[in-house]
Amino acid sequence: MLTVDEIRQAHERIADTLSPTPVLPEGFLSSARAQRVLLKCELFQHTGSFKPRGGLNWIRTAEDAELSRGLGAVSAGNHALGLAWAAQAVGVDVTIVMPESASDFKVQGTRQLGAEVILHGDINDAWELMHRLVEERGLTLVHPYDDLRIIAGQGTVGLEILEQVPEAGTLVCPVGGGGLITGIAVAARALRPDIRIIGVEPEGAASMRAAWTHQGPYRLNSVETCAKSLGAAIVGTYTYPLCRQYVDALVTVSEAAILQATQHLLTRTKLFVEPGAAVGIAALLEGRLPDPLPDGDIVLVITGGNMGLDELAALLPSK
Missing domain, CATH: 3.40.50.1100 (Rossmann fold)
Known part of the structure; x- marks a missing residue:
């Protein structure tokens, strides 16, 4: 359905307008592990996300x-x-x-x-x-995730990661409808068949997990999570099979962990991120990533930073 060549073509198509986003080290989490933890900072893309x-x-x-x-x-x-x-x-x-x-x-x-x-x-x-x-x-x-042209564009994140972090062993990506992780996975698997690719969903919006369980897209009756950017009630007819084929594991994280991870990124890492972008950090903090992970760097995709000050205030600890 989608090839790495189509993702390369998408990269060439948009490269004159959209520059690569930086990869930054996450020192606090790296110090607690034997592997470096790196952040692919899509919050610095135009309009504040990978979209x-x-x-x-x-x-x-x-x-x-x-x-x-x-x-x-x-x-x-x-x-x-x-x-x-x-x-x-x-x-x-x-x-x-x-x-x-x-x-x-x-x-x-x-x-x-x-x-x-x-x-x-x-x-x-x-x-x-x-x-x-x-x-x-x-x-x-224009479907937000279940469109091959959209998925190919999002997959350019994967091409950039492998160029910027040649020693990457594990890619950790937030999952909403699945467009980003499937694009990244198609690109990464073609170039590095040995790399581990892990998706992270909020417990209250685990639509890809539901699809894996039911062997096809399955609509959630309701979505309850502070990570609104990951609040897809059903994954796509393209994203489900691509995810099933190319993604190694899915994990879910609690609302408490998402809140803790967002606060961690705001205060420790100095990144102004929205909760949906923090679920990879939440998976590390909760110990949800499957062990053992391959040797090499762990790269977390930080998907966006679009959040108003009122939303920020709601995330801060009360006195």
Whole structure:
């Protein structure tokens, strides 16, 4: 369904606009292990997350007929920002439906990029409304994760990691709908068949785990997690089989660990991250990664840093 060559082509397609993000050492966790822990800092990408990679690759491979109808998407926020930013450059209208619980920071940021944002229900309600809008308005749906052009764009993160960290032994990646981890996994497995790839989900939004259990995409009745960027209720028809084929293990982390990890990154590592970006750190703190890990560096993907000050205040310990 997707090859490393297609991911390389996506990288060439977007490289003039999107620069590689840095890999930084995580000294506190490294000192407690025999292996270095490194952070792939996608919070420093345009719009504050990895999402513009897929959005820009989609825009630059779209046909005129797809663009002329206007674009529609469902998003907790980061896909909205990434797609709106990519579409703005070519003057294409974008309509985004977000859950009512979406971050106001992300809502306002998406509107500032020129997109129409509609807040509606929970994530399942948002999808129902978007499907109606596609029918009524003729919009072209740009799926946040279950689209091979999107996945190929996100997979460029994997190419960069292996170039920046040739001694990587384990890649740890947050999982929402699965677009990022599957893109990374396809790229990494082709170039380094021996590398270990581990996905991390919140316990309250473990949609990929549910898919593995049910041997296909399985919709969660509800999603309950502070890691809103990982709040997909169902994974995709592309992301499930790709994940099953290329990812070695999935682990889940508790809400308490996500909170602790976010605070750790804010205070110890000095990175302004949103909770969904911190689940890899949470897995280390809770001891959820499978042992033994291969020799080599452990690389955690820090997916984004889009969070308002009100959200930050809610994460800080009360006096």
